[in-house]
Amino acid sequence: MKIYGDSISGNCLKVKWTADFLGRSYDWIETDIMQGESRTPAYLAMNPAGQVPTVILDDGRPLSQSNAIITYLAEGSALIPADAYDRGRMLEWMYWEQYSHEPYVAVARFQVRYLGKPVEELEPRIVERGGAALQRMELALAASPFLVGGAVSLADVALVAYTRVSHEGGFSLDLYPAVKAWVARVEAALNIA
Ligand SMILES: N[C@@H](CCC(=O)N[C@@H](CS)C(=O)NCC(=O)O)C(=O)O
Numbered sequence: 001m002k003i004y005g006d007s008i009s010g011n012c013l014k015v016k017w018t019a020d021f022l023g024r025s026y027d028w029i030e031t032d033i034m035q036g037e038s039r040t041p042a043y044l045a046m047n048p049a050g051q052v053p054t055v056i057l058d059d060g061r062p063l064s065q066s067n068a069i070i071t072y073l074a075e076g077s078a079l080i081p082a083d084a085y086d087r088g089r090m091l092e093w094m095y096w097e098q099y100s101h102e103p104y105v106a107v108a109r110f111q112v113r114y115l116g117k118p119v120e121e122l123e124p125r126i127v128e129r130g131g132a133a134l135q136r137m138e139l140a141l142a143a144s145p146f147l148v149g150g151a152v153s154l155a156d157v158a159l160v161a162y163t164r165v166s167h168e169g170g171f172s173l174d175l176y177p178a179v180k181a182w183v184a185r186v187e188a189a190l191n192i193a
Pocket residue numbers: 009010011012033038039050051052053064065066067098
């Protein structure tokens with residue numbers, strides 16, 4: 001398998017961590033989004049969305065969208081709960097991550113760390129919604145060691161990616177102690193600390 005990813009991207013690291021956790025071998029093809037490398041004609045032929053990550057399976061088929069890729073890779077593994085309801089809850093978090101967490105927490109980080117925007121100049125909506133996402137996680141993680149019960153799942157992989165670097169976008173995990181403790185727990189479980 002080939003993984004086209006940019007090492008600065010949490011969406012790409014989700015795929016790397018899942019493959020590493022599962023002992024899957026792969027070639028990592030570093031793809032610099034800041035240099036437009038995900039927008040070349042050759043890249044667009046693999047993923048018309050022009051984004052990383054994209055994987056090319058050993059038989060040549062492409063797959064994109066980080067959460068779709070990790071779901072594919074983790075099929076049948078302990079990272080996907082066997083119980084149907086728990087599996088539904090895992091997906092609930094993963095869809096929420098893409099619509100209600102990543103667009104604020106990851107975008108704030110990108111604008112501050114990679115575009116050099118001062119935190120004070122971030123759009124207030126981004127700051128407010130990012131904080132609300134972290135607060136929602138805080139409530140859940142005050143009651144449970146992982147997002148879905150007692151074991152690490154893809155929900156944790158998806159959400160730890162940008163939460164663990166949220167300070168780079170101006171958020172402080174000191175305000176969210178249960179989230180902070182969970183980040184350390186997930187990093188240890190995935191061996192990514
Ligand atoms: N929903 C997609 C989002 C992918 C995404 O936003 N990728 C960004 C990097 S994190 C990217 O490729 N940006 C470069 C571009 O859009 O040209 C996923 O989860 O894979």
